[in-house]
Structure formats: structure tokens, C-alpha cells
Amino acid sequence: MGRITERRRVVRIRDGLVTERADTLVGEEPLEIRVNGRPIAVTMRTPGDDFALAAGFLVSEGVLARADELGRIAYCAGATDADGGGNSYNVVDVRLASGTLPPDLSLARLERNVYTTSSCGLCGKASLDAVRTTARWPLPLTGGPLLSPVLLAALPDRLRAAQRVFERTGGLHAAALFDGEGHLLDIREDVGRHNAVDKVVGRALERGALPLEDAVLLVSGRASFELAQKAVMAGIPVLAAVSAPSSLAVDLAVESGLTLVGFLRGASMNVYAGAERIALPAPAGA
Structure with missing residues (x-):
């Protein structure tokens, strides 16, 4: 299996002083996700928690919602990776329990939908309708x-x-689940924001915890439409981000009843939707 971190030699320049040293970098490798043997998607990820990532990805696509819908997940023995080599633990196959796939969602349509959204996106209305x-x-x-x-x-x-x-790389995003009292339930890191979210959602699916109706999802970057979608599909009522949301993420939050908090830094934050879940102080001068 690929490593989470790797070492590389770098030339470091600090205040005019040049040195050579080893630096720790976050690992990044492709992961091909298959469903019942059929290739569905490829994502660039940090190796680790690959089964949870695949399960969480299928939650966001509307395929999985309960632990008993998942048959098994395994690395594909003898599969070829993107370079045409042997199994490098970069291909996983998700076997669904019998009858899990919704009748209106064929694997062929799922494959087309996933590749379309990852390559060129959808218009705003189509994206909201899809969720x-x-x-x-x-x-x-x-x-x-x-x-x-x-x-x-x-x-x-x-x-x-x-x-x-x-702490060692400075190059990873994180997604964390907290309960309503602020206790950390789970945290996953990945080079991709969406992968980190899929990992925490997938782990929740595996332990039968969906929908996460009492949880808060915190992401280390911005709140894109894709991350808001993943929160809604996992039944998470609150999404908070340390950076900005996109306009489509706000639209989805308003339509779906998601509380969306952005620019969560220090004691300041912006509440873009779902303010009813925030115990707001009285406005100044009230």
C-alpha cells in the first residue's frame, strides 16, 4: 500500500542561506472505485482509510445509506493501476448487498453521472435537483x-x-465530526477536502451511525457545493468551514435545511443558512 507520507530532498533558502535537507511530503495516489466490479470513479487521494473513502463516496452518490446495504469492500487482486502495472492497492471494489442499488439508479447511469460532475460540473439548478x-x-x-x-x-x-x-507535512485538509457538546467524534485527513469528508462519512456508515442527525461537520478549508452535498447526503445538519462557502453551497443549504457557517476563525463567523440552530446573542444595541 502507498504511504501516507514520503521523504524528498529539497533545497531550502532562508534569509539568503542555502541548505539541502529531507522534507516530508503528503502522499498522493489515484484510487479507482468499482461497484460490483464496474469502474465508477477515480479520485486522487492520500492512501489510508480507502474502504471508508469508497463507502463515503457512495453515500454522497445516493447508493448507500445503511451498513446492511454494504456487502464487502476489498482491494482488487491482480487489478492494473493507472500505469498498467499490477495491484498497487489503488483499486477497490465495493460489493453491494443484494437489492441495495435503488431501482432508478443503474451502475451505467451512476458512472455517467460521476464522470460528468467530476469533469465539467452541472448547472446550479441541476445540481440542486440531483441532491x-x-x-x-x-x-x-x-x-x-x-x-x-x-x-x-x-x-x-x-x-x-x-x-x-x-504537523509533519503542512499539506493536508481535514474533516472532523463533533457532537452537539463539542466532543470530537472522528477526524480524517487527506490531500483532498472531499476525500476527507468521504472518509469520516464512510466510517460512520460502517458503524451504522447514519444519518448523523446530531453531528457537526467541520472542514479545514472552504465550503464548496460538493462538501455541502456530502453533508446533506449523510444527514448532517451543521456544516462549518474555516473559509468561505460558494454561492451554490449556500443555495443548497437553504433548500435542504442545512446550517452553514463560514469564516469560522477565532470568535468570529458568518452564518449563511440555518441560523435557527445557533444560539445567537441579542444584536448590539437591542
């Missing part, structure tokens, strides 16, 4: 924790303290 029609939970999302701004403000530091590989 609404494939979500396995009733929308809009209801319930969820009531969070104080003070609790939310503490989460980025807790996420950062738990990023073990980031």
Missing part, C-alpha cells in the same frame, strides 16, 4: 443540536490539534 432526488433522508433536514457561538469558535483549534499528519 433533492437522491437524498436518502427527508429534506429539509430537521432537528440537530443547538450550538452556541462560543462552542463553535472552539472547534477549529480542536480540529487542528488532532491533525497529526498535517
Whole structure:
């Protein structure tokens, strides 16, 4: 299996002083995901938690929602990787339990949908409609924790303290699940934001925890439409990001009942949707 980190020689320049040294880099390799033996998607990821990544990816595509829908996941023995070589643990096959695939979602259509969205995207309305029609939970999302701004403000530091590989590489995104009291439930790191989210969602699926209706998902970068989609498809009611959301992510949050918080830095934050889950203080001067 590929390594999470690798060492490379670099020339370091600091204040005019030139030295050579070894540097630790985050690993990045392709992962091909197959469903019942059929290639569905290829994603660039940091090796590790590959089975959870594949399961979480299929949650976001509306294929999986419960642990009993998953048959087994295995690396494909004898498969060829992107370079035409032997099995390098870069190909996984997800076997679905009998009858799991929704009747209106064939593998052929899933393959076309995934490759289309990853290569050229969809228009805003089509993207929103796709989530609404494939979500396995009733929308809009209801319930969820009531969070104080003070609790939310503490989460980025807790996420950062738990990023073990980031400490050595500085090159990884992270996604973390917290409960309504701010306790860390799980954290995964990956070179891709979407992969980190798929890993935490996939691990939740494997332990039968979906929908994550009382959880908060915190991501280390921006909140794109894709990450908002993954939160909704996992039944997560709150998505927070340390950077900005996209306009389509906000549209999806409003339509789906998702609480979306951006620019979560220190004691400041912007609530773009779902403010009813935030215990807001009275406005200044009220």
C-alpha cells in the first residue's frame, strides 16, 4: 500500500542561506472505485482509510445509506493501476448487498453521472435537483443540536490539534465530526477536502451511525457545493468551514435545511443558512 507520507530532498533558502535537507511530503495516489466490479470513479487521494473513502463516496452518490446495504469492500487482486502495472492497492471494489442499488439508479447511469460532475460540473439548478432526488433522508433536514457561538469558535483549534499528519507535512485538509457538546467524534485527513469528508462519512456508515442527525461537520478549508452535498447526503445538519462557502453551497443549504457557517476563525463567523440552530446573542444595541 502507498504511504501516507514520503521523504524528498529539497533545497531550502532562508534569509539568503542555502541548505539541502529531507522534507516530508503528503502522499498522493489515484484510487479507482468499482461497484460490483464496474469502474465508477477515480479520485486522487492520500492512501489510508480507502474502504471508508469508497463507502463515503457512495453515500454522497445516493447508493448507500445503511451498513446492511454494504456487502464487502476489498482491494482488487491482480487489478492494473493507472500505469498498467499490477495491484498497487489503488483499486477497490465495493460489493453491494443484494437489492441495495435503488431501482432508478443503474451502475451505467451512476458512472455517467460521476464522470460528468467530476469533469465539467452541472448547472446550479441541476445540481440542486440531483441532491433533492437522491437524498436518502427527508429534506429539509430537521432537528440537530443547538450550538452556541462560543462552542463553535472552539472547534477549529480542536480540529487542528488532532491533525497529526498535517504537523509533519503542512499539506493536508481535514474533516472532523463533533457532537452537539463539542466532543470530537472522528477526524480524517487527506490531500483532498472531499476525500476527507468521504472518509469520516464512510466510517460512520460502517458503524451504522447514519444519518448523523446530531453531528457537526467541520472542514479545514472552504465550503464548496460538493462538501455541502456530502453533508446533506449523510444527514448532517451543521456544516462549518474555516473559509468561505460558494454561492451554490449556500443555495443548497437553504433548500435542504442545512446550517452553514463560514469564516469560522477565532470568535468570529458568518452564518449563511440555518441560523435557527445557533444560539445567537441579542444584536448590539437591542
